[in-house]
Amino acid sequence: MVYELKVNGETFEVDVDGDMPLLWVVRDHLDFTGSKFGCGLAQCGACTMQVDGLATRTCVLPVSSAVGREITTIEGLQSEAGKAVQAAWETAQVPQCGYCQSGQIMSATALLEQNSNPSDREIETAMSGNICRCGTYPRIKEGIKLAAQAINAMEVA
Amino acid sequence: MNSHRFDYSAKFVPSRRQFLKVSAGAGLALGLNLGVAGSSAQQGNSDSLLEYNAFVSISPDNIVRVMIRNTEMGQGPYTGLATCIAEELDADWNQIVCEHAPANTEKYGNAALGSQGTGGSSSVPGGYIEMREAGAAAKAMLVAAAAEQWNVPETEIEVNNGVLAHGNRTSSFGELAVAAARQSVPSRDSLQLKSAGEFKFIGNEELSRKDIGKNDGTAIFTQDIKLPGMLTAVVVHPPRFGGKVQSFDASDALAIDGVQHVFDIEDGIAVVANDYWTALKAKGTLHVEWDDSEAEHRSTENILQQYHEIVQTPGAVAESVGDADSLLAASDDVHELEFEFPFLSHAQMEPLNCVAMVDGDRAELTYGCQTQTRDQEVVAELLGTDVSKVSIKTVFAGGGFGRRANPFSDYVLETVRIAQRLQGTPIKLVWSREDDMEAGYWRPAYVHKLAATLNSDNNPEALQVRVAGQSIMEGTALAERAIVNGIDHSSMEGLVGMTYAIPNRQVELHTTKVGIPVQWFRSVGNTRTAFSKEVFIDHLAESAGEDPLNYRLKLFAGNAKETEVLNFIAEKSDWRNFTASAGKGRGLAIHSSFGSTVAQVVDVTVDGDNFTVDRVIAAVHVGTAVNPDIVKAQAEGSIVLGLSSALSDQVTLTDGLVDQNNFHTYQVLRMNRMPEIEVHIVPSEAMPTGIGEPATPVIAPAVANVIAAATGKRLTSLPLRLA
Numbered sequence: 001m002v003y004e005l006k007v008n009g010e011t012f013e014v015d016v017d018g019d020m021p022l023l024w025v026v027r028d029h030l031d032f033t034g035s036k037f038g039c040g041l042a043q044c045g046a047c048t049m050q051v052d053g054l055a056t057r058t059c060v061l062p063v064s065s066a067v068g069r070e071i072t073t074i075e076g077l078q079s080e081a082g083k084a085v086q087a088a089w090e091t092a093q094v095p096q097c098g099y100c101q102s103g104q105i106m107s108a109t110a111l112l113e114q115n116s117n118p119s120d121r122e123i124e125t126a127m128s129g130n131i132c133r134c135g136t137y138p139r140i141k142e143g144i145k146l147a148a149q150a151i152n153a154m155e156v157a
Numbered sequence: 158m159n160s161h162r163f164d165y166s167a168k169f170v171p172s173r174r175q176f177l178k179v180s181a182g183a184g185l186a187l188g189l190n191l192g193v194a195g196s197s198a199q200q201g202n203s204d205s206l207l208e209y210n211a212f213v214s215i216s217p218d219n220i221v222r223v224m225i226r227n228t229e230m231g232q233g234p235y236t237g238l239a240t241c242i243a244e245e246l247d248a249d250w251n252q253i254v255c256e257h258a259p260a261n262t263e264k265y266g267n268a269a270l271g272s273q274g275t276g277g278s279s280s281v282p283g284g285y286i287e288m289r290e291a292g293a294a295a296k297a298m299l300v301a302a303a304a305e306q307w308n309v310p311e312t313e314i315e316v317n318n319g320v321l322a323h324g325n326r327t328s329s330f331g332e333l334a335v336a337a338a339r340q341s342v343p344s345r346d347s348l349q350l351k352s353a354g355e356f357k358f359i360g361n362e363e364l365s366r367k368d369i370g371k372n373d374g375t376a377i378f379t380q381d382i383k384l385p386g387m388l389t390a391v392v393v394h395p396p397r398f399g400g401k402v403q404s405f406d407a408s409d410a411l412a413i414d415g416v417q418h419v420f421d422i423e424d425g426i427a428v429v430a431n432d433y434w435t436a437l438k439a440k441g442t443l444h445v446e447w448d449d450s451e452a453e454h455r456s457t458e459n460i461l462q463q464y465h466e467i468v469q470t471p472g473a474v475a476e477s478v479g480d481a482d483s484l485l486a487a488s489d490d491v492h493e494l495e496f497e498f499p500f501l502s503h504a505q506m507e508p509l510n511c512v513a514m515v516d517g518d519r520a521e522l523t524y525g526c527q528t529q530t531r532d533q534e535v536v537a538e539l540l541g542t543d544v545s546k547v548s549i550k551t552v553f554a555g556g557g558f559g560r561r562a563n564p565f566s567d568y569v570l571e572t573v574r575i576a577q578r579l580q581g582t583p584i585k586l587v588w589s590r591e592d593d594m595e596a597g598y599w600r601p602a603y604v605h606k607l608a609a610t611l612n613s614d615n616n617p618e619a620l621q622v623r624v625a626g627q628s629i630m631e632g633t634a635l636a637e638r639a640i641v642n643g644i645d646h647s648s649m650e651g652l653v654g655m656t657y658a659i660p661n662r663q664v665e666l667h668t669t670k671v672g673i674p675v676q677w678f679r680s681v682g683n684t685r686t687a688f689s690k691e692v693f694i695d696h697l698a699e700s701a702g703e704d705p706l707n708y709r710l711k712l713f714a715g716n717a718k719e720t721e722v723l724n725f726i727a728e729k730s731d732w733r734n735f736t737a738s739a740g741k742g743r744g745l746a747i748h749s750s751f752g753s754t755v756a757q758v759v760d761v762t763v764d765g766d767n768f769t770v771d772r773v774i775a776a777v778h779v780g781t782a783v784n785p786d787i788v789k790a791q792a793e794g795s796i797v798l799g800l801s802s803a804l805s806d807q808v809t810l811t812d813g814l815v816d817q818n819n820f821h822t823y824q825v826l827r828m829n830r831m832p833e834i835e836v837h838i839v840p841s842e843a844m845p846t847g848i849g850e851p852a853t854p855v856i857a858p859a860v861a862n863v864i865a866a867a868t869g870k871r872l873t874s875l876p877l878r879l880a
């Protein structure tokens with residue numbers, strides 16, 4: 001069946017089964033490969049995209065349910081918070097293997113868009129759906145704090 | 158199980174002499190080649206040296222291209238090896254671009270491993286001198302070219318930040334690249350490497366990373382490869398290890414739109430489709446009858462029970478100093494602990510995958526290859542072709558922790574078998590997380606038993622160690638070198654040659670036969686041995702009523718490095734001024750592996766049957782820290798991985814069926830259970846030693862030791878459970 005999807009501000013038509021998870025439509029059919037596959041079970045967060053502004057595990061979201069919604073992948077990350085997170089990731093030298101990091105950045109961005117000054121506990125809660133086997137957690141936390149500072153400084157200015 | 162045996166050591170004999178040569182075919186590029194093969198050739202330019210090792214090239218557009226022979230999995234060889242080259246080349250860090258070297262053992266073999274591959278925490282230590290020489294030689298040729306052009310003595314030319322200068326004249330590397338390529342190559346002896354005091358890049362904490370694209374989704378992993386006409390393959394593996402396909406019915410699978418092929422491969426069934434989801438759906442519709450008659454049917458509980466029985470009996474003697482047996486037999490005060498370690502899945506974030514295309518006697522592979530030499534040979538053997546016809550392009554690997562360096566190239570061969578059937582079609586094999594976890598090649602389960610007597614000073618007088626578990630080397634190409642007189646050293650590394658002064662020691666090994674595929678895991682045997690050694694020493698200190706740090710210092714008498722690291726961490730953690738409060742305790746562990754020494758002090762809060770790890774202070778001695786920030790990141794990451802196995806990771810089998818198959822049952826450490834981590838590097842100008850692995854095995858014993866101090870319960874099984 002043909003579905004119309006809005007990804008990163010552009011509209012795409014894809015002819016796939018309605019139960020195909022959004023992750024695989026975006027990766028295999030639209031060729032945005034920044035979002036990764038890690039578990040297929042909403043357990044690891046590697047596939048996180050923003051769907052209508054919410055961090056969403058797209059490995060379990062059927063494409064049929066994604067129609068008409070705003071989908072943002074790491075490739076389309078444009079928001080102030082998103083840019084601040086990417087810059088902070090560079091400063092804190094967060095990634096190791098990097099495979100989980102698109103998902104981490106998407107989750108961190110969604111957090112900061114809703115709460116630009118999260119406490120440690122709020123960071124832990126928001127980020128615990130994203131596994132990093134390389135163990136970059138301390139730097140992810142540091143990166144979120146740096147990004148929060150940058151966002152708040154911008155808002156004051 | 159596979160029985161391919163290859164002795165690649167014979168094909169790659171690193172020469173003591175190394176050779177420099179200009180790559181003539183590169184046109185305008187200056188290619189610097191450091192040959193490592195051809196031991197009969199003369200020093201200098203020898204035409205008999207037809208195999209080169211090109212690590213550096215400089216092109217007229219002023220780009221310095223660095224070929225990285227080690228696999229970038231996040232552990233830092235891109236940045237680390239580029240740092241060594243930039244240091245001696247005096248390049249501008251921003252003009253350096255890194256890429257993975259192709260599979261070519263003669264050019265890119267790593268003397269530390271005896272093959273092209275990545276492991277043993279050897280990438281930066283193994284390339285430290287070689288890469289600096291590559292940079293120094295390239296610089297010498299640029300200087301010679303400038304001297305010729307400007308008609309000035311070479312000694313008057315200064316090189317800084319990618320610019321050569323003499324008086325008012327300056328030139329970029331790019332502008333001199335063509336002229337430099339015509340210069341004769343300096344002999345290795347003529348190269349003057351910098352002293353530590355002159356370093357600008359080595360030891361610089363501010364350098365940006367060279368494995369770029371990881372913050373914006375542009376970094377390419379195997380999972381992201383798409384080639385024209387490529388199909389995606391998934392595989393059904395037998396539910397029990399050793400099972401075989403008896404029959405299968407693929408009619409439902411083949412009826413699905415987009416499914417192209419379903420066929421039997423060795424030990425499984427391949428489903429090939431236009432995309433992953435279609436292949437996965439089709440896989441779910443297959444009806445397979447398995448022949449389990451030769452399969453492993455045991456439960457891990459039974460296997461471990463058997464190990465506990467075996468360690469009560471003497472094993473093959475791996476080390477014997479003095480007469481531990483008699484002293485233990487004569488004593489009526491023997492201290493004894495038994496330790497249990499589960500099977501572990503590496504669970505790297507990118508499940509195993511590989512892209513291959515086979516066309517007649519040629520094969521082209523693209524993936525996060527960790528063992529280029531071995532994979533190339535195994536594939537060549539399967540196809541009945543020459544290794545030169547097997548090309549491997551290495552891309553970033555989404556973690557590995559040992560798994561990608563499979564001694565049988567299991568997932569690579571699986572891909573090539575499928576690609577061999579579908580000649581000319583690129584095939585991407587994608588394992589699901591379930592495949593990755595259930596198909597094995599785990600860190601083997603073990604039981605250790607340690608027994609000791611103390612002398613009148615409370616120092617250990619005699620120690621007896623018995624370990625029981627599977628050998629990770631048996632049946633592999635490394636067996637010949639790794640197993641000596643039936644003893645696999647990796648089974649007891651860290652317990653043999655112990656650095657604590659114990660006059661009578663006996664280490665015995667029982668190598669068990671179990672039908673479960675096993676292999677190395679980050680820090681290998683040390684994942685177990687550091688735990689049993691450090692928990693046991695702590696137990697002895699407690700029995701002696703002595704402070705665990707002072708007790709270790711006493712037993713390290715004469716061991717300068719470990720003493721230095723312990724004193725260093727005592728100071729960094731303010732060990733001597735710490736006072737435990739209700740429910741809060743502090744403990745430590747120290748272990749040396751891969752040439753490095755790591756100590757960790759850990760703070761834990763115990764609340765009933767639960768405990769929380771609050772803080773980890775680590776001291777790492779890695780010789781010269783080439784990239785201090787990467788050293789810290791590797792220590793942090795190793796602590797997280799080690800803590801994950803201390804707190805929860807384990808794979809179990811019930812009647813031969815795997816109980817954990819994804820992250821809901823294999824509960825790896827997440828951010829909500831993270832302690833604060835503080836890493837301190839012990840200052841040193843010694844040769845660099847490894848950091849990819851050595852911090853991994855220290856955390857679990859440190860945590861267990863705090864729990865013992867806080868609760869009096871000496872936990873000896875991983876994962877740690879108070880109830």
Ligand code: FES
Nearest residue numbers: 038039044045059
């Ligand atoms: S791949 Fe979607 S949460 Fe893991």
Ligand code: FES
Nearest residue numbers: 097098100132134
């Ligand atoms: S950086 Fe490798 S899994 Fe997170």
